[in-house]
Amino acid sequence: MNTGIGLRNSAIYKAYDRYKKLVIAVLLIIFLFVLGQITVSNFFTFPQVLLTIKLASLIALFGLCQMVVIAAGGSGLDLSVGYAATMTAVFTAKIMDGKNENLWLAIVVAVAIGIGVGTLNGVLTSFFKLPPLVITLAMANILQGVINVYTAGKNITGRPSPVLRVIAAQSTGICPNILFLLAIVGAIVMIVLSKTKLGLMLFGVGSNETAAYLSGVNVKIVRFTAFVFSGVLASLIGLLLIGNMGIAFKDMGSNYVMPSIAAVVVGGVSLNGGEGNYLGVILGAIFLQTLTNLLVALGWGDAGKWVGFGTVLFILLIVYVSNRRGR
């Protein structure tokens, strides 16, 4: 008994306990790569790993939207990120028209779209207390509808500005440029969440609403802000999407919604709110992208991908979220 407590208090155990889920995520990724190397030739090579991380970075960025909303608690999730990004891409394609000098206007439009979407989501969920998943799903429908109306009867014209192409699609040497962006965003997020009042407020609201309220934090405003942040970030990712693809099309962002949520769960972030480790989300995104690559390499395509994502999410929900022992 005594030794057990001693072990539990030791620094190594604490570190293990804290990073347990990250370790699990890393092990899962390695497992997939080994599995891929056995079943598919040339799966575990350096360029392949870099490509996987590059493709995963967009999922990881969308995952940041989800992580912030989830961390704010109140069973928050944002299903509208995909169409918010698509909407930005579709609307700014014409504005940018392949010129760098129009990028600023495009960013302004993107931020405006993000604030609009996020404000609606935030007001309806945190002030009217409506269930976030249903509201953001309906919001996704609305945005999809707006895109349908905008593109009805005409093609989406315009190309991204060259700067976006450089950031999102090209590489410096062997390292894709988007990884630098992800590293910068990741560093900022981790510092802000762990070292500033902002992060403390976010996690405080998420982990114990009442305690946060009693300590003078405006719970509603914090949750509202989380949704606005998610909307703006998703909208800006839309610029990266069009930079990556070179063109905009109607459903370009919708396939990222499910992976972004799954990445958060794989990364070990509790869906009950109050915590968030962005490194875990990035690892989760890499895991999901590796899984996609493996399933595509095995020839199982789209169907296999969705079954795989759904099953992984389901199993990890059982492992991390299940509440059996509550009674």
Place this chain on the structure above:
Amino acid sequence: MSKTGMAPGNSSLRKLVSKPEFSILLIFAVMFAITAVLQKNFFEIKSIVRNINAFAPLILMTMGQALVILAGGIDLSAGTALSLLTCVLTTVMKKGEPVTGIYALLAAFAVAVLIGVINGIGIGYLRIPPVIVTFATSYIWLGAGLFLRPTPGGETVGWFASFYNIGAVSGVPEFIKSFGAVIPPALILVLIGCAFWFVVSKTKTGRYIYAVGGNNDSAYASGINTARVQMRACIMNSVFIFLTALFFVGQNQSGDARMGDPLTLRAIAAAVVGGIALSGGRGNVYFALVGALILSFVNKIIFFANIPNAYQTLVSGVIVIVAIAASVAYTLYNKRAMLKENR
């Protein structure tokens, strides 16, 4: 709903108006009247049959969804489950071999029950938040559907059309055909659904659903096997989805792994409009049916307003948000009004 603490001075009219059922029926009557005015031959048998065919899927899906919500869950996978069932049906059936239709029915029913069981395990036994677990499973159903049917299509046996239009099936006696022209199969499917719930609501399970949805912990403490009740609600939801799938395959003669997606959200919205509280335990499945009718009539009215096709998704999304926000706001307002009167 609640009769407690009403001051004796209140007129009975005011009591009636403050009931949510009253406002639901009132909205229904208004929507019904507007549609009846806009649609020229609304009361002709042909257009009544056409309307029933158009409304039946949402009604069935809403009743199933209402059951899960009442039991304290929610099913975001209902739409993709529906798609998967249409894929199963059209994969098992072979054109020209009538007996494969029966195999298809059995296979699809087994899959439907399995879907309910898996959702039920997640919601009931593992106690994962329903929203997120059904979100996860919805992708499993989607992937499975795409596995069976990467592109819409498939074949059906001839008699399967009888789930949509008995007149289209050859070799059926004339009197059944004329009966089917007046009482369409869609209506029969809805009535089967209603009868099913009528029977279940008279059993213990029916009452336990309300208890579990209202307060899971107290239900558990009073000895109810809450997990089993929630699992049963999920399986019953699957039965409703199964009935909807029969109708769709009868109508379209094909399966499609993505056709059901829009129905998920519309069914949830319809249930909320019909007075089912998203927090669970409060509401009435028959009024959820009325909610589905209200949303269907609204859709009809939008159709008559000559809004271009491109606006359809946009408008339905707006309606869902407005409907949910309005019903929740209405409930809050009523609660506050009641508190004031009680003071």
